[in-house]
Amino acid sequence: MSRTIVVAPDSFKGTITASDAAAAVAAGWRDARPDDDIRLLPMADGGEGTLEAFATAVPGAERVPVRVIGPDDREVDTFWLRLPPTPDAPDGTAIVELGATSGIELLSELRPLAAHTYGLGQAIAAALAAGVSRVVVGLGSSASTDGGTGMLRALGAQVRDDLGADVPLGGAGLSAAASVSALPPLPAGGVRALTDVTNPLLGRRGAAAVFGPQKGATPDDVAALDGALAHLATLLPDADPATPGAGAAGGTGFGLLAWGAILEPGSVAVAELIGLPAAAVAASVVITGEGSFDGQSAAGKVPAYVAEAAGPTPVALVAGRIAADADTSAFAASLSLTDLAGSPEAAMADPATWLWEAGRRFARELG
Structure with a gap:
């Protein structure tokens, strides 16, 4: 039988x-x-393989090519995935994987202080320009510890010092930031951020302390990055840095929270969507x-x-x-x-x- x-x-x-x-x-x-x-x-938890899991499991999923600026400022040819319309996302859902746009595997050498998530924001912006109802962001394999500010800047946010000049991309530049403004509106169906970690943004379990050394950060770098992220948290008071998952992907979870995204356990959300x-x-x-x-x-x-x-x-x-x-x-x-x-x-x-x-x-x- x-x-x-x-x-x-x-x-x-x-x-x-x-x-x-x-x-x-x-x-x-x-x-x-x-x-x-x-x-x-095939499953994924929001990190490596998230795009491929959806592409295999969801009939009609479409790869959409996009060229972005990678974590070390070099151009990267990658793609985001458009899922067919559903009742809760009538214009489709975009799946964007951080590792494919701003991942550590894209670096020729580690850049613990200067790597950024600008390319992730460019891919999200491309999906929004295509008119999707909802965006799902897989967090994992991050090259940077920039609190997601590179992503926010590619989406239109301004991160400026006290003289009104743009601060450099990367985690180290955040210590000079005086304001973060002009966060973009969310798509109608919202943004879901998928992660398999529950680390907060700051402290001994935070983004810099736990994940920074994997990205080449020395003890002094970790201290500087944690301080920079703490300063960022004061500029984005609507997001709670203690939220489980805020420290995911070098603090990109926090940046997404500040935008208004929902953080979710990756395996649960992927399973539901497929x-x-x-x-x-x-x-x-x-x-x-x-x-x-x-x-x-x-x-x-x-x-x-x-x-x-x-x-x-x-x-x-x-x-x-x-x-x-x-x-x-x-x-x-x-x-x-x-x-x-x-x-x-x-x-x-x-x-x-x-x-x-x-x-x-x-x-x-x-x-």
């Missing part, structure tokens, strides 16, 4: 995208059960996964959310690595690519082959 299978993994970061991972698992399942109906709904909860509940089996499943994976990561959303539907987990202390009790079956391949190196060298094997084994066990 034919069954309906939903394949909804996150990306296996650094080795294979969520879309390619889903396709590999599906191919392995089909090898064992060719008559089953398989639906690919229709995962309804598809999972109606399926016979759901397969999810991520690169490393460990003791923290139950706290807001994609596999834990998928297992919860599926309700009574059996959910299988495949991960590049499953830690010894990980709780896999929510899953009907689980497989590690490291175990299948024999070593982490072998699994990472050819993840598609081992994902295929995992799909085939799940079909034999759960089909």
Whole structure:
């Protein structure tokens, strides 16, 4: 008897995208059960792979090319994604991924004080000019710690010093800012910002302290950037710097809050927008996964959310690595690519082959 299978993994970061991972698992399942109906709904948490997850999961999604100024002032050719109209977004929804416009992978060398989010704002502006009803911004892989001010400036805001001159782009320049004005109006359907972190803007858990060193910031840089962000917060009093997620993407979460956006857990919002909860509940089996499943994976990561959303539907987990202390009790079956391949190196060298094997084994066990 034919069954309906939903394949909804996150990306296996650094080795294979969520879309390619889903396709590999599906191919392995089909090898064992060719008559089953398989639906690919690759997931993301707002960071890397968000655009591709929507492009694969939403019929009629359209890639719209855009050229922006990257985090180091070089031009970047990228795209935003336009989703078809829905009742709550009659003119469509734009998906914009920070990593694709202002991400750390776009840098030739780290710029902890000067990198910026201007390109993200340009992509959002292009989507608004195209007339979309709603904008969804995926936060992750940020190169900068500018509080989202580069983004706001590309949207028309003015960040000026006490002499009325524009301050330099980047986090360091914020210490000289005397005003932030002319924030643009939101689109009719609003702006949703997706993140998988809950860090506030400031302090020891804030954007500069936690994420700055990853972007090349020295201890002195971290202190300077945290001070600059604290100063920015005084200029944008309508946004609360203690809001969970305000520190996401170098404080871009805070900048989006100041604009009027809603911050949301990325995996929950992505799942809702691609229709995962309804598809999972109606399926016979759901397969999810991520690169490393460990003791923290139950706290807001994609596999834990998928297992919860599926309700009574059996959910299988495949991960590049499953830690010894990980709780896999929510899953009907689980497989590690490291175990299948024999070593982490072998699994990472050819993840598609081992994902295929995992799909085939799940079909034999759960089909």
